[in-house]
Amino acid sequence: MKVVSIRDWLAAPDRVVAWQGQQQHWLSEMRQQVLALVETLQRLPGQHWALCFDNSYHFTAALLALWHAGKTPVIPGHCRAAQLEEMADQLDGVISDMPLAVSLPQLRWDGALALGELPAIAEDAALVLFTSGSTGTPRRVVKSLRALDLEAQWLAELWADRLQQCYVIASVSHQHLYGLTFRIVLPMALSLPLAAQQIFYGEQLADQRRDRRYAFISSPAFLRRLDPALDAPSCALIVSAGGALPWADAQHAQHAFECAVDEIYGSTETGVIGWRCAQAENAPWHCFPPVKLVQQEAGWRVFSALLETTEGWPLDDRIVQQPSGTFQLAGRQDRVVKIEDKRVSLSEIERRLLTLPGVEDAAALAIQRHGRQAIGVVLALPDTLDAATLTQRKKQWKIALQPWLEPVAMPRYWRVVNAIPVTAQSKRAWPQIEELFDVAG
Numbered sequence: 001m002k003v004v005s006i007r008d009w010l011a012a013p014d015r016v017v018a019w020q021g022q023q024q025h026w027l028s029e030m031r032q033q034v035l036a037l038v039e040t041l042q043r044l045p046g047q048h049w050a051l052c053f054d055n056s057y058h059f060t061a062a063l064l065a066l067w068h069a070g071k072t073p074v075i076p077g078h079c080r081a082a083q084l085e086e087m088a089d090q091l092d093g094v095i096s097d098m099p100l101a102v103s104l105p106q107l108r109w110d111g112a113l114a115l116g117e118l119p120a121i122a123e124d125a126a127l128v129l130f131t132s133g134s135t136g137t138p139r140r141v142v143k144s145l146r147a148l149d150l151e152a153q154w155l156a157e158l159w160a161d162r163l164q165q166c167y168v169i170a171s172v173s174h175q176h177l178y179g180l181t182f183r184i185v186l187p188m189a190l191s192l193p194l195a196a197q198q199i200f201y202g203e204q205l206a207d208q209r210r211d212r213r214y215a216f217i218s219s220p221a222f223l224r225r226l227d228p229a230l231d232a233p234s235c236a237l238i239v240s241a242g243g244a245l246p247w248a249d250a251q252h253a254q255h256a257f258e259c260a261v262d263e264i265y266g267s268t269e270t271g272v273i274g275w276r277c278a279q280a281e282n283a284p285w286h287c288f289p290p291v292k293l294v295q296q297e298a299g300w301r302v303f304s305a306l307l308e309t310t311e312g313w314p315l316d317d318r319i320v321q322q323p324s325g326t327f328q329l330a331g332r333q334d335r336v337v338k339i340e341d342k343r344v345s346l347s348e349i350e351r352r353l354l355t356l357p358g359v360e361d362a363a364a365l366a367i368q369r370h371g372r373q374a375i376g377v378v379l380a381l382p383d384t385l386d387a388a389t390l391t392q393r394k395k396q397w398k399i400a401l402q403p404w405l406e407p408v409a410m411p412r413y414w415r416v417v418n419a420i421p422v423t424a425q426s427k428r429a430w431p432q433i434e435e436l437f438d439v440a441g
Contacts, residue, residue, distance in 0.1 A: 001160040003189045005149050007121045010034060010064060012191065018057040019167075020196040025057050029113075030064075036114035037065035037095075040107065046092020048072050048128065049107075052079035056174050057196040058097045058109045060184055066095070067121045067145070074128045075175055077138055082403035087130070090140075121145065129177055131268040131343065138348075141268050143177075147306045151181060151271050152189035154288050158275065159262075160190065162236045163215055168194040169208065170217035172341075177268045178241050182217040202226055208233040216257075219341040220245040223253045223261065232257045239264060240278075242341035244329070250278035265329065270313050271306035274327070284326035293319060299333060337366045339373050339408040346375075349411065352404050353377060356397055361420050363428060367413050367437050376413035376437050380420050390416060413437055 004012060010031045018025040041049070049071055053059035066073040074091060076083060081101045084094060093105035100106060125145045130138040156163075170183040187194040192215070199205055202225070208214060215237040223240060226232075235257045241264035254260050260279045266272040273293075274285040287293060290305045294312065300319045301312040318330040335346045346364040353362035361380035366373050385393060394414055401410060421432035 001156060001164060001190050003149075003153050003156050004191060006064075006067070006145050006185070006188065009188050010068075010118060015191065016193050018060070018194050018196045020055070020057070025196070030057070030061050031118070032113040032115060033061050033111060034065045034068060035116055035118055036112040037062060037107075038069045038118065039114055040112075041065060041069035041071055044093065044105070044107070046071075046105070048074050048090060048092050050074045050076050050084060050087075050091050050094045050104075051175075052076070052084075052094055052096040052098060052100060053109070053174070054198075055097055055109075055196050056170075056183065056194060056198070059174050060188070060194075062095045062109065063127075063184075067125050068118050070119070070122060072126060072128060075130070075177075075180065077130045077176075078406055079175065080403060080406075087138075129268055131177075139269070141177075142308070143271075144308060147271060147308070148181070148185050149189070151306055152185050154272065154290070155182075155186050156190055158288075159215075159237055163190055163192065165213060166192055166215045166236050167212045168192050168215045168217065169199055169205075170195065171199045171205075171222040172217055172219050172242070173198060177271075178264075178266075179217065181271070182239055182241075182264075202230050205233065206231045210234070215239070219243065220249060221340040224249045226252060226256050228252070228256070230256055235259045237262065241266070243338040245278060247278070247281040254278075267316075270302050270304060270315075273302055273304065282328065284322065284324075284328065286326055293321060293327060295319075295321070337373070339366065339375065342406065342408050344375065344406075344409045349375060349377065349405065349409060352401055353379060353397075356400055358382065363420050363433055364411070365430070365433065374412035375409060376415070377411040378415045378417060378420055378433055378436060380418065381416055382418075384418070385416065 014026055014028045016024045017027050017030055049066055051059060051062055051073055063073050076087060084102045088104055091104055093107060094100060094102060095107045097109040127143045129141045131141060168183055168187045170179060172179040174180050174184050183194055214233050214235045216235050217239050219242045220240055238257055238259055238261045240261050245263055250261050260277050263276050263278055264272055265274040265285055272288060273291055274287045276283045276285045292303045294301050300315045302315055303312040307313055316333055318333055319327050320330050321327045336343050349364040350362045353359055358381055359379050360382060363378045365376055367376035415436045421429040
């Protein structure tokens with residue numbers, strides 16, 4: 001299959017590029033909508049515009065319009081108003097198809113059309129994303145069009161034969177790099193139609209047309225929840241990323257779809273690093289050919305053509321490499337955990353907890369119960385609270401945290417102490433902190 005670059009994509013022959021229910025969107029329609037947005041954006045000041053969209057077709061059109069208008073698209077970690085306001089000094093405006101209560105200039109999607117020639121995309125065009133760092137402060141990551149095109153080429157070389165005549169559906173958001181790469185850029189590169197709406201439930205998956213072959217871009221959390229009675233559509237490819245896929249869940253998905261799951265390992269900072277086909281327990285990971293993993297004193301570093309530097313990038317994961325070059329993942333070494341396949345910064349949660357009235361200190365950790373992970377927090381308060389007051393206070397804390405934390409990052413287990421346990425070296429005594437959660441509650 002021929003791989004089309006992002007710069008050339010809108011100049012391709014007319015075809016169906018996306019669908020929503022019975023509605024089909026054609027490339028000629030998108031080209032006119034992109035041009036209308038370009039003309040509007042060129043009249044507006046500012047360089048950095050955040051994208052906040054529910055609809056993937058609208059998102060794609062706005063993304064292309066920003067590049068063709070000479071602007072820099074920004075994809076925030078999520079589209080909560082409080083988060084956008086906190087990033088206001090790094091943004092000049094927001095483009096969206098949803099109502100947002102923000103003070104930033106807003107450009108709402110209206111589907112307007114225009115005729116004419118599109119300006120060329122600049123050679124140094126790039127995309128800015130924000131991801132949770134180990135310090136809790138969102139980390140700014142810049143992705144060049146060169147890297148996005150190259151990544152799509154690698155994936156096409158791996159799966160092009162399987163993806164022929166496929167329709168791309170997804171249970172993951174385009175507002176993160178994984179969804180952006182696999183449900184937007186890859187279909188663009190291979191001229192495949194993409195679903196405008198995200199799949200949230202198994203019933204939506206079962207409702208897909210039976211006369212089509214699909215590529216399903218998913219995650220361990222969604223595949224884990226598959227109904228065994230699901231009448232799954234025909235899939236030539238199922239991709240999972242964003243966290244480890246337990247072997248039992250991989251088997252379950254393969255049985256449901258009659259197709260083994262392909263897993264992707266990577267990060268927002270590095271792009272794709274490796275892949276494996278989950279056909280056997282503890283299947284090894286393979287690096288993409290242009291990628292190298294090098295062990296150093298401080299841990300592992302990845303060297304990749306997707307990076308804008310030749311110095312490589314430090315990994316947050318522990319790796320066991322085999323003589324053949326394949327590898328296994330052995331857990332994370334930073335304070336970012338995966339909850340329902342989303343990166344959750346424990347440091348960020350602690351930072352938000354410390355803004356709550358009366359909280360002198362805070363510690364956050366991932367608690368495993370009944371086969372699921374959730375966030376547990378320990379708060380140090382100056383005064384002892386009775387049960388009724390503590391219950392009321394928890395309600396107030398949760399309300400205060402809601403504008404800042406995604407649902408998966410919201411603490412589920414709460415413990416209140418006079419002082420958080422520390423070691424003789426004044427470091428957090430994590431074994432003692434974990435013991436506070438030994439009793440359910």
